[in-house]
Structure formats: structure tokens, C-alpha cells
Amino acid sequence: MHLLKELCSIQAPSGNEEPLKDFLLDYIRKNAASWSHQPTVYTSDDLQDCIVLAFGNPRTAVFAHMDSIGFTVAYNNHLHPIGSPYAKDGYRLVGKDSNGDVDGVLKIEEEEWILDAGRIIDRGTELTFKPNFREEGDFILTPYLDDRLGVWTALKLAETLENGIIAFTCWEEHGGGSVAYLARWIYETFHVKQSLICDITWVTAGVEAGKGVAISMRDRMIPRKKYVNKIIELTRQSGIPFQLEVEGAGASDGRELQLSAYPWDWCFIGAPEKDAHTPDECVHKQDIESMLALYKYLMEKL
Amino acid sequence: MHLLKELCSIQAPSGNEEPLKDFLLDYIRKNAASWSHQPTVYTSDDLQDCIVLAFGNPRTAVFAHMDSIGFTVAYNNHLHPIGSPYAKDGYRLVGKDSNGDVDGVLKIEEEEWILDAGRIIDRGTELTFKPNFREEGDFILTPYLDDRLGVWTALKLAETLENGIIAFTCWEEHGGGSVAYLARWIYETFHVKQSLICDITWVTAGVEAGKGVAISMRDRMIPRKKYVNKIIELTRQSGIPFQLEVEGAGASDGRELQLSAYPWDWCFIGAPEKDAHTPDECVHKQDIESMLALYKYLMEKL
Amino acid sequence: MHLLKELCSIQAPSGNEEPLKDFLLDYIRKNAASWSHQPTVYTSDDLQDCIVLAFGNPRTAVFAHMDSIGFTVAYNNHLHPIGSPYAKDGYRLVGKDSNGDVDGVLKIEEEEWILDAGRIIDRGTELTFKPNFREEGDFILTPYLDDRLGVWTALKLAETLENGIIAFTCWEEHGGGSVAYLARWIYETFHVKQSLICDITWVTAGVEAGKGVAISMRDRMIPRKKYVNKIIELTRQSGIPFQLEVEGAGASDGRELQLSAYPWDWCFIGAPEKDAHTPDECVHKQDIESMLALYKYLMEKL
Numbered sequence: 025m026h027l028l029k030e031l032c033s034i035q036a037p038s039g040n041e042e043p044l045k046d047f048l049l050d051y052i053r054k055n056a057a058s059w060s061h062q063p064t065v066y067t068s069d070d071l072q073d074c075i076v077l078a079f080g081n082p083r084t085a086v087f088a089h090m091d092s093i094g095f096t097v098a099y100n101n102h103l104h105p106i107g108s109p110y111a112k113d114g115y116r117l118v119g120k121d122s123n124g125d126v127d128g129v130l131k132i133e134e135e136e137w138i139l140d141a142g143r144i145i146d147r148g149t150e151l152t153f154k155p156n157f158r159e160e161g162d163f164i165l166t167p168y169l170d171d172r173l174g175v176w177t178a179l180k181l182a183e184t185l186e187n188g189i190i191a192f193t194c195w196e197e198h199g200g201g202s203v204a205y206l207a208r209w210i211y212e213t214f215h216v217k218q219s220l221i222c223d224i225t226w227v228t229a230g231v232e233a234g235k236g237v238a239i240s241m242r243d244r245m246i247p248r249k250k251y252v253n254k255i256i257e258l259t260r261q262s263g264i265p266f267q268l269e270v271e272g273a274g275a276s277d278g279r280e281l282q283l284s285a286y287p288w289d290w291c292f293i294g295a296p297e298k299d300a301h302t303p304d305e306c307v308h309k310q311d312i313e314s315m316l317a318l319y320k321y322l323m324e325k326l
Numbered sequence: 327m328h329l330l331k332e333l334c335s336i337q338a339p340s341g342n343e344e345p346l347k348d349f350l351l352d353y354i355r356k357n358a359a360s361w362s363h364q365p366t367v368y369t370s371d372d373l374q375d376c377i378v379l380a381f382g383n384p385r386t387a388v389f390a391h392m393d394s395i396g397f398t399v400a401y402n403n404h405l406h407p408i409g410s411p412y413a414k415d416g417y418r419l420v421g422k423d424s425n426g427d428v429d430g431v432l433k434i435e436e437e438e439w440i441l442d443a444g445r446i447i448d449r450g451t452e453l454t455f456k457p458n459f460r461e462e463g464d465f466i467l468t469p470y471l472d473d474r475l476g477v478w479t480a481l482k483l484a485e486t487l488e489n490g491i492i493a494f495t496c497w498e499e500h501g502g503g504s505v506a507y508l509a510r511w512i513y514e515t516f517h518v519k520q521s522l523i524c525d526i527t528w529v530t531a532g533v534e535a536g537k538g539v540a541i542s543m544r545d546r547m548i549p550r551k552k553y554v555n556k557i558i559e560l561t562r563q564s565g566i567p568f569q570l571e572v573e574g575a576g577a578s579d580g581r582e583l584q585l586s587a588y589p590w591d592w593c594f595i596g597a598p599e600k601d602a603h604t605p606d607e608c609v610h611k612q613d614i615e616s617m618l619a620l621y622k623y624l625m626e627k628l
Numbered sequence: 629m630h631l632l633k634e635l636c637s638i639q640a641p642s643g644n645e646e647p648l649k650d651f652l653l654d655y656i657r658k659n660a661a662s663w664s665h666q667p668t669v670y671t672s673d674d675l676q677d678c679i680v681l682a683f684g685n686p687r688t689a690v691f692a693h694m695d696s697i698g699f700t701v702a703y704n705n706h707l708h709p710i711g712s713p714y715a716k717d718g719y720r721l722v723g724k725d726s727n728g729d730v731d732g733v734l735k736i737e738e739e740e741w742i743l744d745a746g747r748i749i750d751r752g753t754e755l756t757f758k759p760n761f762r763e764e765g766d767f768i769l770t771p772y773l774d775d776r777l778g779v780w781t782a783l784k785l786a787e788t789l790e791n792g793i794i795a796f797t798c799w800e801e802h803g804g805g806s807v808a809y810l811a812r813w814i815y816e817t818f819h820v821k822q823s824l825i826c827d828i829t830w831v832t833a834g835v836e837a838g839k840g841v842a843i844s845m846r847d848r849m850i851p852r853k854k855y856v857n858k859i860i861e862l863t864r865q866s867g868i869p870f871q872l873e874v875e876g877a878g879a880s881d882g883r884e885l886q887l888s889a890y891p892w893d894w895c896f897i898g899a900p901e902k903d904a905h906t907p908d909e910c911v912h913k914q915d916i917e918s919m920l921a922l923y924k925y926l927m928e929k930l
Contacts, residue, residue, distance in 0.1 A: 099834030104876035230401035241450035272406035532703030574708035
């Protein structure tokens, strides 16, 4: 879990994914030689800070988002949300501005969020939860499992992937902004239009920790039934533990695929977590295992 | 009205339009020979479950959505909305899961929607209002006039259409997802960018049943004035009864055209109904007549 | 300020930008000969009512929206908003319908907006605030500085621009509808993907009148940090007075670029105003000066 810990310690909220992109490009450079199959690595200003890996003759694309939720410093240390962070008095927030490292504490005063840091922080500075990776029994706890665990899963998948695309995306937590052009570019370049959304979901009344990876039949958006049914049918044959999720809220990179000008099918598949968007995001290790196993299986069968 | 009754009995909520698509392809196969002009029928996985009919040298495209509102079964028979159904204690809902037909009753408990069906229904099962087609005097009452009446109008229009496109679309009731790619594909293939949104609107303070088809000057979205004015001007010359609608809420497939990456003009034209999104959607027969007459007229003149 | 006054007197709410388009085409025809460099003027039905000016070898595009907020007359003089106008009892609203000029007064009754005009106005008629241009000391007050001041800035920029694109856009105040296709067309035609959003922002706790043009680091949307930082760095070197803005709400044409299927970078740069979306929008003259100066500077350096 060393790689996951490293991924969870990198500050890269929506709009500033560059540090994670640089880490990933470096990781790929160092590790790809040991992978079963060599991908073509696409990175250019026409993909902004996204990275696309193309293996063999791809039929399906995996989308994992690099960005995390966070906070932007406005005036006099007042904060605006990046995405939808859960805010609680006392949370430790870190960042960097022209005066050096920032390490402060979130205060909530009359519903306003303010950083207590002993000095005025530069406008526009981004803050994220202070890294705090823990293994506790069957569980991993850390800020930003959403979606560094998706990124981790995609990197592990890359080790043996023969045919397929892996796309590392931006802005997922804050309304989107990269998947629309990736949807166009991947469709036009590879004529691929099947996708899996490699992201983290919630423990709820219907989805428990430790019971297997969740296949989402819908969230706020509704994917094409035929495609989701095909995935469920394949998964049943695999023997991999899984749970069916049916929610009325929440969205993912699948939303941008759904609304794009290209006929993408999408299905969200990911481990469930407790305490989403807090510093204590918590996932059961067995759900991580079944998530990775299912991605390996589906990328072969779909 | 046998065809309309049949259309209103097919279960095809947003995301699972395949049953209606299959019915339409079968209907077209059986009936197109008797039409005045033979269309090219486009149906392929690049259009997902949409169907496009192209007649002659098209200048204008008609969009009619196949999907309906409905409900998705979540955990322990709790329900999430597909689109925005009106929910009332006692509504009959039907569907099908791995154990066979589902026929239950909607219960509302503490603002939660629950299906009372005597057994636990499979997660992800879709439910729709139980078919109940009625002719009562001047009116037709049935679930899903929205938008099976639009589909019916498009099929009737097809009987004599010489030049034009008819597109049967998906996901209209649930945030869209097909018109964005149809907008691209039709524009690129035919360079058509004029459209009519063949859908059902509401009886309101300003639009009455029996007074003629409604031409919407705006809803939540605002179409280009010049295009709407041209349509109103043509309609005045036609002698067909019509009403001008001006709303601040509601949206249609026109919304996706408005926001698409192609310069589409759009105008919503449809019969007004009472009790929208209930099992008792109700339209005046004369408004159906003027709706069809206006589509025939405009597709020639525009 | 004669040109600005003229621009602020033209009625062109979202969806009916044609009058302003016609004015601009006429202005460009009459004035372009005196500009340092001659642009290619793009105007065609494939751009609807937008205008694009292309100078030299463009690297960056400036977007200024032509439309304003306003009101649509519904039934019995009830009004629906176009965009988000501020409404107050007694505001003078003007327009034109089949019976001639409309000049009425806004009344608010039980949260409904109604036009008091002595007669029933045609459905669909658009109303805007009555023109009322004032210079008061250091300030300009008038309805529709948002965004006629952006349009004015773009026209002044055109006088000396050597390389760059200026796009006059539609529907910005009402959810968008033109920037999505401009984003595609400009990217495909010129491979330009850098942009500046030439629009008006708000005086707030952090941004004061008279302290210089505002560079927005974020609003409801979050642009790519790397691009915004580059602009701030260049601006620091310029010596032009400016202020950094950080907001959690509000959006602009930048939103459509962010969500488009092309990898656009965008940054909002504009003078701050008091009393936005009222008949008394108010901007400090020095902020207009620094806004124009910064556009000239950045279009050279970026």
C-alpha cells in the first residue's frame, strides 16, 4: 500500500492536477518496462493535465480522476469549497503560498469557513486535508481515497492490461471539464465508446463495507440499461464478490460521458467508502481487492 | 388511435428505451412501404437506442423522445425517480424482474416512496405507471402521452413527409444524453440545423385544452427569437389553430440542442396536456389534430 | 464614451442579439479601415448571431457577450426573467410589440412580476431596462455595462490588435448556447485554445471600485491554475493596476469553455461593478482604463 499512501499525500485539487500528473508520468516512466504490455502514453497540451494510456487494440476505456476536493482561500482567509468537502471545526488544512507552507485549522463562524493560520494567506491558494494515511485492521483510512484509490487501481490494472485505455482525468469533483474533450478525442482516435468509471462510492443502507466492489446501476444519472446489465451478467460469471448499487444522487465522470456529443456507454464500478469527503475516508481492504480483480476481468471480457 | 394506445403501453423509461426502439423499427419495417416517400433508416450502435429517419433532402429535423418518466427500485422496495414523476399514494406501478412480473402500489411514508408488491423486487428494476388508455369525449387520457403522442405524431408525419429528418431520442426525461450526439451527427451528416421539438406541454393560465397546438416562445431555455418568429409567421398563414406559450420553467430536447457544439435553432411545438407526469395525462383530440397538421405544414414550408 | 453610451442603448436580451449584431457589423464596416490591422470578419448562419474577428496569427481568443438580462412578457403582462435581473417595484421597462413601443413600470405583487403599461402586451415580447446613461464624477452608471463594456473594450482592443481573435457571443446571461459551438469552430479553424473572458464582475469585500481591473482566480467554476498563474505573472510585470478576485459563485462564458469538448484554457478579466443587473450598474472610469490596457498587453504577451 506504499503507492496508495504516496498518491494520497499529493496535493492536487480540481484545477491544479499538475502535481499528480507529474507524479504519474514519473511513475509510468519508471515502471512501465515491467508491465506485461507497453502502452502508448498520451500527454500534451491538447489534453491539458490529463494522461491517456492506450494498450493494444482497445475496446473499453477506464476513467480515474486525479483531482480531489479542497478549499480556495478568498479574502482574509475566508474559504470557498472546491467540489463538496465536508467541513468541520478543527480539520487541519495544508497548502503553500508565496510566504511558504500553510498549515492551519478550519473554523466555522456563522456558516462561513475561515482558516486559522496565524497570518493572511495569499488569495487563490488551494488547501487540502493534511495527509494522514492509516491502516487499521481490515480498513484503510486517509483523506482522498476518492479518487486516489481509483488512480491506484488503474495503475495496478496497467501492469497486466493487454487491450484497453486508461484515462486520468481532471475537475471531476468540481463540475467537470476534461472528460468532455477526452470523450471526443478517444472516440475519434480509437472509436472506443465503452467505459468503466473507476471511482469510489458510498457505504449506504444497501451497500456495506467488506461485501465487495459496488456496481452502480444508477446515481443522479442513468446509464444505458443494456450496457449495465451486460456488465452485471459478466460479473456474476466471474465469482468476484460484488454489490449492486442504486442511488438517486451523486455523479461521476460518467455524467460528462452521458452528456457528451459521442455515444458513450458508461458504468460506475468502485469500492464503497465511509465518511466521504472528510479526512477519514475509509475503505475495506477486501473491497479494494475485488475492485482490482473486477477491473482486470472486465477489461478482458467486455 | 390504436397505434397511440399501443405506444402508450410499452415500458421504456429513460435509459431503457430499447423496447420502444424495437417496436418502432418493427412498425417502420411493416409500414414504410405505404408511405409517400421512403426514408433511409439509421440505427446502429453509434446511435445507441435512437432511430433517425432521413427523407429526401432534409432542411429540418423533428425530435420526439421515446423515453418516459418512471421509478427505479433501490433497496427494500424503496424507489428513486426516473425524471420527475408525480407521486401519489395508491398509483399502480408495473415492471419485471428476475422473479417475473411486478404489479404493485406506490406508498409514500415519511416522504420516501416505497413499492407495496408482496415481495422484495430486484435492485435496479424499472417501474412505470400501469397502462390505462381511455377515450372520454373530446379527450384522451393515459399515462405517457408525454411523449408517445410526439412519437405518434412523428410516425403520422412520416406517412407523407418528402424532405426532412425524424429523430427518436432517449433520456429526455432524465437530463438528456442522446440529443448531444444526434446534434453532432445530423449536423455533420446532413448539415441540417433547424429543428422542431415534437413533445407535449402543459395546460396553464395561458394555454388551454382544445384551443390548438402550442408553439412555445420559451421555457426555462430561450430559443433564438428570429427562428421562433419565422415559425409563428408561417403558422399564422396556415390557418391551423394554435396558441403561443411563454413559460419560465420546463425544458425539452431543445435544451440539449441549445447547449450543443453545433448552431442549432429549435422550437418546441406540441399539444398541451393536463396532469402531466401522472397516470392521467390528458390531451384534447383537436389539439392532436392541429399538432399533426402543423408539423406537416411546417416541414414543407420551413 | 459616446460609443459605450450607444452600445448601452441597444435592446438585445439573450436570444435576440440580432440588433446588437447588426450594430456591430455596421460599426466594424465603418471603422475597421482605421484599425492598425485588418481582421477577417466571420458572420454566417453557422455562427447564428455571433461575430468572430480574426487578426493575424491568433494565439488567444477574447470572448465578450452581446446579450443582456431582461424580461419576457407571458400572459396578462406577467413577466419571466431573462437571465437573473434584479427586480424592484418601479423600474422602467421598455420594448416593442405589434402595437408599437412599450414603456411600462415593473410591479411586484405576491412575488409575481407584472408590467404596468396601460394595455396588454403581446406574448413573448422582450423588455429591458430603459436606457439611462450617466457620467457622475469618476463613475459611469447605466443599465447593461454588463456586458456592453466588455463589447466596448473588445472594439477598442480591435483598433490596434495584431494577432488574436475577438468573439462576440450570445445567451451568456441565460445559461449559454453559443460558446459551445464557437469553442469547437475556433479550435478547429485556428487551433486556438487560450481565452480571456472580457466581461464585468462585482464589487465585493475583496474587490473595490477604482483599484484596477479584476483578474478572477475562480468563480463557480475553477479554471486551470497554471494558465491563471501565467496571466497573473505577466500582469505583475506590466505595471497595470489590477486586483485578484476569488469567488464561489457566478459564472461566465468561461463556463461553457470549461465544459466544452475542446481543451480550452480561460481566465475572466474585467472591471468590477456595483449594483449588477440593475438599471444602475456602476463602474469606475479608472477600472475601464486598466481593463483595456490589460487586454492590449496580454493579447501581445500571451
